[in-house]
Amino acid sequence: MSEHYVHLPIEEKWQKIWDDAHCFEAKDDYTMPKYYALIEFPFPSGAGLHVGHPRSNTALDIISRKRRMEGYNVLFPIGYDSFGLPTENYAIRTGIHPAKVTEHNMQVFHKQLKMLGFSFDYSREIYTSDPEYYRWTQWIFLKLFEKGLAYKAELPINFCTGCKVGLANEEVVDGCCERCGSPVVRIVRSQWMLKITEYADRLIDDLDTVDFIDRVKTSQKNWIGRSTGAEVTFKIEGWPEGLRIYTTRPDTLFGATYMVIAPEHPLVEAMADRIKNIDAVRDYRAKAARKSDFERSELAKDKTGVMLEGVTAINPANGKPIPIWISDYVLMGYGTGAIMAVPAHDTRDYEFAKTMGMPIVEVVAGGDIEKEAFTDCETGVLVNSGFLNGMQVEDAKKAMIEWLEKEGIGQKKTNFKLRDWLFSRQRYWGEPIPLVYCEHCGWVPIPEDQLPLRLPDIEDFRPADDGSSALARATDWIHTTCPKCGGPAEREIDTMPNWAGSSWYYMRYCDPHNDKCLADRKKLDYWLPVDWYNGGMEHTTLHLLYSRFWHKFLYDIGVVGCPEPYMKRTSHGMILAEDGRKMSKSFGNVINPDDLVREYGADTVRAYEMFIGAFDQTIPWSTAGVKGCRRFLERVWRLQDMLNDGQGVRKEMAASVHGCIKKVGEDYERMKFNTAIAAMMSLVNDFYQNGSVTKDELRTLLILMNPVCPHITEEMNELIGFTTPIYASKWPQYDESALVKDEIEVAVQVNGKIRAKMMLPVGMEQDAVRELVLDNPEVKPWIEGKTVIKFIAIRNIVNVVVK
């Protein structure tokens, strides 16, 4: 009899063996086929690993371990996204330097990850707050600056009142900070911006070249928000340049009965002396400016606005004079900040026109504009529209754009929802922006050979009340000389957002210790792109988008040789607490991976997290389920006591074993880990049913299970007498012929209802099947006295249709 399964010594033993053998380290052997598997590197928070990490990590650990057994040179790296606000906030509370906190937290993470037995290449561990790492983050920023893709602009920005920091568009959720939940207000501030918009088209178009799950593609597309239409200039008396608008419905130009400009539109001040009610207009603008974005959208139902009295625009299609309004439902940041209002065919314009009593003119027939705006582009036909009359909407759009271009009053135009990326943070714990400001020379980059520009050591990490960074107090650091003219200059005191370091970390993994460049080009060419990247949906329009942008930029300047960083992107579902709520300290329902590993073992935790349900689905935790997986491992463990003297795969077990090899291999690839484990459970059940198992059968099971449960399988492999460890073994091939049976059970339906089950030889002629089936005593009563009008025999189903 074998000893009981005691996980702890087994897991420690094998983790040490793997370490000593360096068996999971990627080799720089370019003759081997490569495989690059990546999970999002964790932020080393003080709370340590949570149960979500093992879900994603185990999934790609399974793939990595399987690939190695298939003969690939696998890069499966790990690191830490170690800059960031939570660490700085902790430093503010405790006075402990963020670098120290980070160091400690990373050690905790490292230990926890090892304890779970992930086959990371720990020799390539990196962290973004390492000066040797952020040196290259800064270098990339300088390249962006050099190419004009980083610029400083005085703009209204999203400012978190809690974190006292500016936020990117992507970081604002429901008008609040995605991190701390405090309200976000608009303040005007001089900020560094990155021109991600320059890459908008390619970020959409190149999605066709990669294998991302559809959800990810769709949300990136929607976030970038490409729309096509036209820009049209309306003449305005007394303002020669006219008012330029953007519309996606140029076909409805004849129906434009007024115009609306955003409150901040320059027209207001440019024409201030002609606007009779300028005080009322300015008053409206001031009120709009005070509203937060959140309030603006909250009040979306009630349209407000003021008409500019004394100013008239001309509808270029029909020459009619139309009024101009200002209203905050038009946004300065999109298109031209001005629209033509076609109330008959736009719901917002319709509402506004109803509220303000503006005329509504139907130009697309097919709806009932008495009731609501008719916005359908499929069925409508143009009316009241001169040369467009009788056309379908799509044809009318083309015809109108043609006309506008010929007349020189407009042209085709594409617009995006995507805005440039707000890149400054008024914080200490981030990469310093490697630029100085000189009175004479303006913004000057620090010479590359002076990188990294290190963060200065300071003691007080609090941001100033005016929202500027704690770095503002590091006056010795700030005052410097201009690299260009040698005169006095000041350093930028904003730092980069935490998205900076994570935008290129997968490159550094290819060559983590290089001190000449961010990574050797040969190594990048070998390893990139990442073959499989798994991560959270919450990063779809943040990290994933940002890093695609940086990658494309680095591709353009010749640093990398492929246009996309990630070939395949998948996403895991969230794990909820047992009560169905989010795991949260405040609910007191957090499950700690450490405790689980101690009590049940890493293999059980890994198996459970893979067995819990469909990988991409949100799922509640179940302690009973964990115990079930532990029970499964014990059941596997006891197979040692059932060994017989047989060799190879016995005939009576061949179908089970080879079926399992096939199923498990396919399911791992499709991320159907739950059904892969179910298949292995079934195989184990089959062994128990049989009463014994051969060494070779057992070893096959152990290899199949190894990617999920690496420790127990290695231990058993050794215990039953094999000297080659599984990590150095080959992934098994299934024998197709073993899956082919002589006979199969066929379900016989009459008119779609099961009436009998029969064993039939495989490959029987259709006519012979028919004869046997129709003669079956269980079938006969259902067809007696009726005519068989159809007989369908497919795979293991026969359907007899009678009348």
Added chain:
RNA sequence: GCGGAUGUGGUGGAACGGCAUACACAGCGGACUUAAAAUCCGCCGGCGAAAGCUUGGGGGUUCAAAUCCCCCCAUCCGCACCA
């Protein structure tokens, strides 16, 4: 409002258009045990007297629908005046 996802036994979940409920959890029974736990072996959706009905609801396509199409309902997650 728009976009995405989900809806199957007491529970987590399976099911290339082809036997709905694999695999587990919970429950029940048996063996073993002085006993319990553990283990092993079985049983195990609901309604209906039955024929049957039953994958959120209603239609449709099909020899055959959880799966495909149309219309609803519910829940969750994004985005939100983007002209």
